[in-house]
Amino acid sequence: MSEVYALRRTRLRECCNAGGSAAALVTRPANVRYLAGPAPEGAVLLLSPAEDFLVCAGLPDDRGEQSRPDEALRVHVVPGTGGDPAVEAAGLAAAGDADSLAVEEHHLTVTRHRALRSVVPGLRLANVGGAVEQLRVVKDEEEISCLRIGAEIADQALGELLESILVGRTERHLALELERRLVDHGADGPAFATSVATGPNAGRPGHRPTDRRVEEGDFLSVCLGAAYRGYRCEIGRTFVIGTAPADWQIELYDLVFTAQRAGRESLVPGAACRDVDRAARQVLDSAGYAAALPALTGHGVGLEIDEDPQLTPGTMGKLDACVPVTVEPGVHLPGRGGVRIDDTLVVRPEADGGPELLTITTKELLAL
Amino acid sequence: MSEVYALRRTRLRECCNAGGSAAALVTRPANVRYLAGPAPEGAVLLLSPAEDFLVCAGLPDDRGEQSRPDEALRVHVVPGTGGDPAVEAAGLAAAGDADSLAVEEHHLTVTRHRALRSVVPGLRLANVGGAVEQLRVVKDEEEISCLRIGAEIADQALGELLESILVGRTERHLALELERRLVDHGADGPAFATSVATGPNAGRPGHRPTDRRVEEGDFLSVCLGAAYRGYRCEIGRTFVIGTAPADWQIELYDLVFTAQRAGRESLVPGAACRDVDRAARQVLDSAGYAAALPALTGHGVGLEIDEDPQLTPGTMGKLDACVPVTVEPGVHLPGRGGVRIDDTLVVRPEADGGPELLTITTKELLAL
Incomplete structure (x- = not known):
């Protein structure tokens, strides 16, 4: 399965690059699942030029192959408790030198979007729109x-x-x-x-x-x-x-x-x-x-x-x-x-x- | 029950007025339920100076008292199909002469928030924050x-x-x-x-x-x-x-x-x-x-x-x-x-x- 997920991520990456963003943050749960496999509740996916991260609030369960995310992904657990994986992912994107991050504006709330902006003020937030939903059709x-x-x-x-x-x-x-x-x-x-x-x-x-x-x-x-x-x-x-x-x-x-x-x-x-x-x-x-x-x-x-x-x-x-x-x-x-x-x-x-x-x-x- | 809902709405209205907004749009389903009683899926509540509206994509079911919204509310059905009740409600607020509308930024997506802004450009959108959640405690x-x-x-x-x-x-x-x-x-x-x-x-x-x-x-x-x-x-x-x-x-x-x-x-x-x-x-x-x-x-x-x-x-x-x-x-x-x-x-x-x-x-x- 891992190649399937990797191929899907490549298609999304191409779509984001065409839109001028080197990095993308996927937050909608079904889209995360499509690109990363089964993931813990609230997990988000960051595609960045160097590496792709699955960012989770806690460690993924290990309940057998059917519930594991794609092992080609680097799993990053938000330190402490109560942190928002999307905000953490935006920090990772900025640390990875991305200057623009495409986000799912149809899924992110205004409050979360603002939190992303304020944690990495230098990062331009773009809109990936329904790109993953289109891939899923x-x-x-x-x-x-x-x-x-x-x-x-x-x-x-x-x-x-x-x-x-x-x-x-x-x-x-x-x-x-x-x-x-x-x-x-x-x-x-x-x-x-x-x-x-x-x-x-x-x-x-x-x-x-x-x-x-x-x-x-x-x-x-x-x-x-x-x-x-x-x-x-x-x-x-x-x-x-x-x-x-x-x-x-x-x-x-x-x-x-x-x-x-x-x-x-x-x-x-x-x-x-x-x-x-x-x-x-x-x-x-x-x-x-x-x-x-x-x-x-x-x-x-x-x-x-x-x-x-x-x-x-x-x-x-x-x-x-x-x-x-x-x-x-x-x-x-x-x-x-x-x-x-x-x-x-x-x-x-x-x-x-x-x-x-x-x-x-x-x-x-x-x-x- | 109708007086209970009316009292809750009065408390929210006071809270919005103190924040400088004469009108408020409640979209989070549990908050709509708290202020309006049982409502159809996707229904939103508009508190405006003149009148309060429950805005729904379709007519509420009538399956007995336990499933009916507060009858003191005026029910407004979005005309046509596929319209967003929140966008419709923003239009009603503007038509009712509100110049500022407090919305639930922690619930509205960036895309819906933008749709509200674009349908009524003259309406200032404020943030009601977690005011209803606080009333519910x-x-x-x-x-x-x-x-x-x-x-x-x-x-x-x-x-x-x-x-x-x-x-x-x-x-x-x-x-x-x-x-x-x-x-x-x-x-x-x-x-x-x-x-x-x-x-x-x-x-x-x-x-x-x-x-x-x-x-x-x-x-x-x-x-x-x-x-x-x-x-x-x-x-x-x-x-x-x-x-x-x-x-x-x-x-x-x-x-x-x-x-x-x-x-x-x-x-x-x-x-x-x-x-x-x-x-x-x-x-x-x-x-x-x-x-x-x-x-x-x-x-x-x-x-x-x-x-x-x-x-x-x-x-x-x-x-x-x-x-x-x-x-x-x-x-x-x-x-x-x-x-x-x-x-x-x-x-x-x-x-x-x-x-x-x-x-x-x-x-x-x-x-x-």
């Missing part, structure tokens, strides 16, 4: 393999839940049960707070589980994901509880399914992000649900559960091959509930078989 | 009652775990089981990621559960807490697994217990924070464990699990009555494990019976 096969395993785990957890009795159980309990099963199957933990929504809550994006119990005739929508070696995937499905779905439930489900399929089928290298969004959105729009639609119909996933690219009407830019994204249109009707169908897929060229579906749980409307 | 009885209920829930969850068979189960499973029980007993969820540490991991502060299984002869240390109506408490206990503790285990346990009791007994209104820390720390220090000690021996709790005051050797300031804090000294011996004992207590005057212990699970060394 296209994944290598090792990263995709972590997402694939995470998706398998989520599929297993969901599959087991569907075999159990659901009526009478609360949203909260079902969510906890899913999270336990994710861990049972080898996840580091849930990729995000598991959402279970029943009846009138079903289909609401980001619904936080309540004490409502599953009832006959409900829509039940579930959204979960596994974190595996730091990588986070997402799956969402909607079911009907009890004997047979009502006509309105079948119609709404078919509509959302059609929209989601249209989104999935438009995932080709070179497609504009907003065209993928439009493919899904227009199905729902033209059925009269324009007002019920969320701001996005999908997003990138990786070390964070919500990354670039965003699939929205306003996103500029195109999809590349090897970009994992969710496709997750949904409709929520206040007071009645709704449907949401969510997959994680990897954009692949048609010659390689087209988009790779990572979350393979059936999308038939199951009556449970 | 002393709790009212309603807040303490939420913490007390949270602590009861955590005690129940822990008590039930102790009645089950532990040998052979993994740290991860025990942690999930505890979290499920917290929710069973009425918690919103865990107050923080539950820590279960066995054998050589026992006593490590902030240990993240692994797949290590509980074995005979292990120390087992557990740290958990419940979130209840937004308030977060903490309890930590250490047990021995199996027949009878070894001599070194009994000695180490007694020592940490003595340190923890010394810390608890020094919790009186007017005590210096660093003296409380010293009371606990010097017991461990003088037994030769100076190097094994963490940076703090306790901290405030409330809407966040780690608030002011910090109980460390370097903390200035004194404890007031009605301040809930943890007292949590511990010793971890690399390769062998260790002991950590952690309670949440409320500082009370001696006339009221002294410190109120919220987490009442026994601190005897149980052999399970």
Whole structure:
């Protein structure tokens, strides 16, 4: 892995040098992880002309290979207690003769930025912007393999839940049960707070589980994901509880399914992000649900559960091959509930078989 | 509750006015919650001379009284999608004739701060600093009652775990089981990621559960807490697994217990924070464990699990009555494990019976 991290740092260094900074300070945790491997909480990465440092408030744990940072990095522990690794790193940069340091202004607070300036007044602070986030968009096969395993785990957890009795159980309990099963199957933990929504809550994006119990005739929508070696995937499905779905439930489900399929089928290298969004959105729009639609119909996933690219009407830019994204249109009707169908897929060229579906749980409307 | 929120906002307003700003923008989520009640993710609070606004990216959910923001606030929804409520709020402040807006520089990123400046160039941005955090330190009885209920829930969850068979189960499973029980007993969820540490991991502060299984002869240390109506408490206990503790285990346990009791007994209104820390720390220090000690021996709790005051050797300031804090000294011996004992207590005057212990699970060394 060490060469992978070194290569990523080289790409960031080139990008900073082009911007006129010989040194860069990376503070956003997922970006530190991307460039340095697993690191202690609060650790920051300093790229400087002479050497790269991982600066930590305390010594990294040593709990096996999967939790160790890249051993090619020099680890620098902030002396004393309560010091800010970012401030310490700025001092190291200045001591290493850098005259300009590119920082992540979208992550550093005003207070920390000011502390950096005051500790090394001669150092010019530039902005590295979202350079690391941009590097993170296209994944290598090792990263995709972590997402694939995470998706398998989520599929297993969901599959087991569907075999159990659901009526009478609360949203909260079902969510906890899913999270336990994710861990049972080898996840580091849930990729995000598991959402279970029943009846009138079903289909609401980001619904936080309540004490409502599953009832006959409900829509039940579930959204979960596994974190595996730091990588986070997402799956969402909607079911009907009890004997047979009502006509309105079948119609709404078919509509959302059609929209989601249209989104999935438009995932080709070179497609504009907003065209993928439009493919899904227009199905729902033209059925009269324009007002019920969320701001996005999908997003990138990786070390964070919500990354670039965003699939929205306003996103500029195109999809590349090897970009994992969710496709997750949904409709929520206040007071009645709704449907949401969510997959994680990897954009692949048609010659390689087209988009790779990572979350393979059936999308038939199951009556449970 | 509405009067409570209004009073808190009045206190903040006075503090801002004294600093020369007629308007204040609160962005840190726990601070927004403190001043406005439960609010949607990303919502910000604008205090302006004419009126106070809760500015949200979308409409607040309506899921019952416990999840609604203070109804005395005017809710302003950012038009369109993808807008930043903080930027929108700055626009409202400028439109309301404020010439200076105090912001939370320790929470706003450099990028957001710049966006605020550029959208309303005529508005002077000042720093409200940690004013809201300072207001939050002393709790009212309603807040303490939420913490007390949270602590009861955590005690129940822990008590039930102790009645089950532990040998052979993994740290991860025990942690999930505890979290499920917290929710069973009425918690919103865990107050923080539950820590279960066995054998050589026992006593490590902030240990993240692994797949290590509980074995005979292990120390087992557990740290958990419940979130209840937004308030977060903490309890930590250490047990021995199996027949009878070894001599070194009994000695180490007694020592940490003595340190923890010394810390608890020094919790009186007017005590210096660093003296409380010293009371606990010097017991461990003088037994030769100076190097094994963490940076703090306790901290405030409330809407966040780690608030002011910090109980460390370097903390200035004194404890007031009605301040809930943890007292949590511990010793971890690399390769062998260790002991950590952690309670949440409320500082009370001696006339009221002294410190109120919220987490009442026994601190005897149980052999399970």
